Amino acid sequence: MNRLILRQFLLLTLCFVSGNVFSNNGYKLWLQYNFVEDSKLREEYKVGLNSIFFAGNSETVKVASKELMLGLSEMLGEENFKNNKWNSQLVCASEAFLNHELKKLLKSELEEINDEGFVLKTFMVHGKQKTVITGKTDIGTMYGVYHFLRLLQTHQSIKQLNVIESPKIKVRVLNHWDNLDRTVERGYAGFSIWDWHRLPDYIDQRYIDYARANASVGINGVVLNNVNANALILTPFYLEKVKALADVFRPYGIKVYLTARFSAPIEIGDLKTADPLDKNVIQWWNKKTEEIYKMIPDFGGYLVKANSEGQPGPQNYGRNHVDGANMLADALATFKGIVMWRAFVYSEHDVTDRAKQAYSEFVPYDGQFKKNVVVQVKNGAIDFQPREPFHPMFGAMPKTPLMMEFQITQEYLGQSTHTVFLPKLFEEVLHEDTYVNGKGSIVAKDVDGSLHGDKLTGIAGVSNIGNDINWTGNVMLQANWYGYGRLAWNPYLSSGEIADEWLRSTFSNDKKFVEPVKEMLLDSREAVVNYMTPLGLHHIMATGHHYGPGPWVSNLSRPEWNPVYYHKADENGVGFDRTKTGSNAVAQYAPEVAKMYGDIKTCPEEYLLWFHHVSWDYKLKDGNVLWDGIALKYQEGVEEVKSMKKTWQKMKPYVDDERFKEVNMFLDIQLKEAKWWRDSCLLYFQQYSKKELPVGVDKPEHTLEYYKSLKFPFAPGN
Amino acid sequence: MNRLILRQFLLLTLCFVSGNVFSNNGYKLWLQYNFVEDSKLREEYKVGLNSIFFAGNSETVKVASKELMLGLSEMLGEENFKNNKWNSQLVCASEAFLNHELKKLLKSELEEINDEGFVLKTFMVHGKQKTVITGKTDIGTMYGVYHFLRLLQTHQSIKQLNVIESPKIKVRVLNHWDNLDRTVERGYAGFSIWDWHRLPDYIDQRYIDYARANASVGINGVVLNNVNANALILTPFYLEKVKALADVFRPYGIKVYLTARFSAPIEIGDLKTADPLDKNVIQWWNKKTEEIYKMIPDFGGYLVKANSEGQPGPQNYGRNHVDGANMLADALATFKGIVMWRAFVYSEHDVTDRAKQAYSEFVPYDGQFKKNVVVQVKNGAIDFQPREPFHPMFGAMPKTPLMMEFQITQEYLGQSTHTVFLPKLFEEVLHEDTYVNGKGSIVAKDVDGSLHGDKLTGIAGVSNIGNDINWTGNVMLQANWYGYGRLAWNPYLSSGEIADEWLRSTFSNDKKFVEPVKEMLLDSREAVVNYMTPLGLHHIMATGHHYGPGPWVSNLSRPEWNPVYYHKADENGVGFDRTKTGSNAVAQYAPEVAKMYGDIKTCPEEYLLWFHHVSWDYKLKDGNVLWDGIALKYQEGVEEVKSMKKTWQKMKPYVDDERFKEVNMFLDIQLKEAKWWRDSCLLYFQQYSKKELPVGVDKPEHTLEYYKSLKFPFAPGN
Incomplete structure (x- = not known):
């Protein structure tokens, strides 16, 4: 009898006999x-x-x-x-x-x-x-x-x-929002896996296993550092360290990219300006880029967040995004590097609907970017909410490749304690129809280039990886890293297939495990929408850390940072009127889509309050008035989490002790927090609706004042 | 044939066949x-x-x-x-x-x-x-x-x-210098293992394994948070989390302690003062303490750093350390809790030798502290150097229990990349003879209470634990956690016994492994002394992060923060005159010890430059002049690391692939840095000695200017 068979047989037997001996971390x-x-x-x-x-x-x-x-x-x-x-x-x-x-x-x-x-x-x-x-x-x-x-x-x-x-998208990258001090912006799984201080001489086994995991799902690039960038990463001291990582990743087909802080020529280059049309600035970036390629011949290129949320950019010098992106593109072109230029912009000086600003600013530039520039667009026009309609830029720039930016880390979706299967969200966005070339012009086709014949195509996922032993802070959220990679390879895969593969590879092929847990995963995305932001509500999270509800927040310096800006609840109703009578953001979509979203009768109810300010008494499709409908959705979210918990509890026979318990604890937290969301949001909105909670919705455990008083010092990722 | 035997047999076989399959992290x-x-x-x-x-x-x-x-x-x-x-x-x-x-x-x-x-x-x-x-x-x-x-x-x-x-010391604690944001002051193994945000509901398996490891060596207490304290830890929000940890640790015989920020009554209690004689302050601490014991009935007590390096304390109100400590002691007495009051004080307003200040301030208080106060004293009078003579407070306070404070984390000893076996250092200190009750009055006897009949006895180790998978950032440094625990249980154990036990339990019982690696460990402490601070040099590390050499630093605001304060190199010689002709710090020791240290002829050469300013031409015992002696010691340190590397490389057959490679990479870093220390320090001191390097000492690779120009942004632990 073969030794290894025996070992495997025994390991398996033992897993069930004494979970702790072979606990799986x-x-x-x-x-x-x-x-x-x-x-x-x-x-x-x-x-x-x-x-x-x-x-x-x-x-x-x-x-x-x-x-x-x-x-x-x-x-x-x-x-x-x-x-x-x-x-x-x-x-x-x-x-x-x-x-x-x-x-x-x-x-x-x-x-x-x-x-x-x-x-x-x-x-x-x-x-x-x-x-x-x-x-x-x-x-x-x-x-x-x-x-x-x-x-x-x-x-x-x-x-x-x-x-x-073949992969349908060329550039399939993870964006790490990792800082040089190892904190991770919007990171909920510990700290950065990049141990900068001990690089380049100490190669953590993690780097190798990270590369294996990425290669196994087809991810072929990694932006190592935060889009809110520090120019030091471009100094020789750090480039030596970047090179060490690039050397580890190369055999696995993974290229390294860096974020380029637009003001780097000033901060580390001793120049007085970072004006993209200034000769010295152009030369500085050319030389810096050459220096990088000397060390890392297959360096991928730069990711840039410019003139966005306080980051420097070409507008500081009276130039525009095209000037900035093309200057960097020229420096990279010799080496076949690319610029990923983010479209996530909104200005404190622009009083128009934040949801409209990226489109307004970027679409006029269509056709003006160099060939090695790709514009990176978040899936929705606001910011990685539990549910958003697709970003109106998709389909709207036929002469410019657009890169999809998904957020794998759950900044607004319960962070690392809520089990939310994101491929379901990604799939939804990828399948939405822009109608720009008629029916069937789905977002995925803009991303994979087939819609407009782009040669350069890309997709980015903001990483949920940290130095927790299990990488993602919660084993269930490994599925989101996995699923992102699989969709980056093939954006037409279904979330069900992905859930199936991941569960079988991660836990067990037993049908009695795979079937119920797959259902649980596929339902989990709707659950979080329901208990956080049902019916098109959005951006009502607490300030800064975005942990927990904060629909009452109205005191932040920029109006569009306040939840009240987004829900606009008053005695007449709730929701953001983005139709003709309001901000007219719907006009940024193709006519078919604009019409559908713009008419309260054809607007899918999932997006109702995204596009319409709706009376509390408005009759929903199921016959409930809006207030009751909102309340029942919140309740439904809570019930869905209860059901997830029930499902998981039956899975004990199929899962090792350690992972079983971990997921269980997290589901307990998720249930507690789903109730917190339901109770605090309903108490808040009730001030305006002035209506009783409908039958079937549990009474809140605390007062609104209590919920408003909660503080979370040192919440992670902030 | 038994299944488990088979499995074990196969596992063992496989370890050697394909290291990666069963790599040991x-x-x-x-x-x-x-x-x-x-x-x-x-x-x-x-x-x-x-x-x-x-x-x-x-x-x-x-x-x-x-x-x-x-x-x-x-x-x-x-x-x-x-x-x-x-x-x-x-x-x-x-x-x-x-x-x-x-x-x-x-x-x-x-x-x-x-x-x-x-x-x-x-x-x-x-x-x-x-x-x-x-x-x-x-x-x-x-x-x-x-x-x-x-x-x-x-x-x-x-x-x-x-x-x-029986354990010879009652309170055997780890001090975690962990902050609430999960950074760790002087932490080099990642970030804090306390995941405050996800506590109390998520119990990381690490907490349980941490308790097991501590219990296995007899550690019975843990101070969860930094001595540079944040008062928030004492709010109900955090106490719920502290309770959850206490509940995990209790079965393992481990009590939880917290650091008490002296100004907490102001910061979280809305009082206007923290004066320890103020009625409201006293009442606040009484109530706070009662609140804690209601949640954690076996709470251990408070650790306090007061009026030290900017921390608030009783002196802010014209009171003294006794007033402060006794006020807290009274609050704790009902519940059998204790106060650990740190003696690590030195003032920017006191121009006397920093090494003298703690003794000068505390010894006069002998006998005035309440019964449940123990004064926590670092092993040496400066600050956790590669080698220091024992702290003169040991033996000097017969009516006050003194707790030993060792630093397990290697702030000044190469941080987590240098293999330094600290039980050798701890043993040296514990065996030094204070002579206060005649010959044989060794430090260990003051710590275990046998010297003066203390009932309350304690020992503290500043933890080297972080959230790196291997806990200490480098598997070899697990030995220091282990060794600290073993010595806390029995301060008379030899470092050789400890090395033997640890190697066998951690790696292998094979004599061909244990013997050479034990020798390597036991030699490693002298190596770091030699390549960093030979012959009594001290505190010449770089500013702030203390990573690498900085003997040239002279521009810090407080004189006693500058390396030049400690080495006093000039054309006449080098070293700090602490004899009668100098600061007379020697007078703080018992006469026998004072005499020995005070006379350059009887002063052990390990402490030469600690106690004496010595001419570059002074003849050492081996016949070399001081300059040559210093240079040869630096070289010896480098040679010792080379020899460690050689030893380890022969150990491949006995160690799994992952740990073997990891230690190898770290020894490479250690060798590189030992040379850095040697070259930069010798170039620096050579400016004063104006002498050539003796035969046998390698020429420096770079110029002094180069070494002075090195910068380490975001160095950990700072």
């Missing part, structure tokens, strides 16, 4: 490579894998082969695989390394893929199964290996493989 | 419970352990029994132990639960121990071995269980046990 993410208990399936896998051959010897081939061996030995309880060279049952080789016969056989498949794509193909040779994993590059082949491992992790057949895949 | 500390490979020894253990009985059902009994089962199953590959009640081969029961027969048999042993002590005793009954672990309390019995586990971990015989042990 979640560090391994979705790369658990659980032993395949089903002996029939395991034998099927083994039959197709008795010999393995990896061609090539690049660092990428080495890490891919190491990963495959790790995964197979863990899943199959077998670590000795023969290497019969080209006669092996599994052959992993990129196109250049394929032998003549295989190259010929795979010709048409290889023509279908792009540089990062892969082919997984099973042939029958003399009645024996032979599988080839290939790609145009070693990186592509590596993605194929991870895909192959995922098939085994999710217990799929590998008998007749014919997978041809 | 160090999280388990010294509680690895490695499988006992030696089958003869394993059988011997098993023969004595076929049945086990735990009497009692307190939470402490539960955790002790869980720990024993975990340890035995891992070490012996056996998890099914019979329970033959009193006929079991191993019986664990505190005195009250012992049956009549055992109580009688163990009567005299039980009389010897104190409340936290334990007895491990083997009897032969009908030719069969029977072992009893007992104590006066469940906590004592738990300590016995951990001791028993350690015997197995270190492969000692359990055939004829007759261990009778």
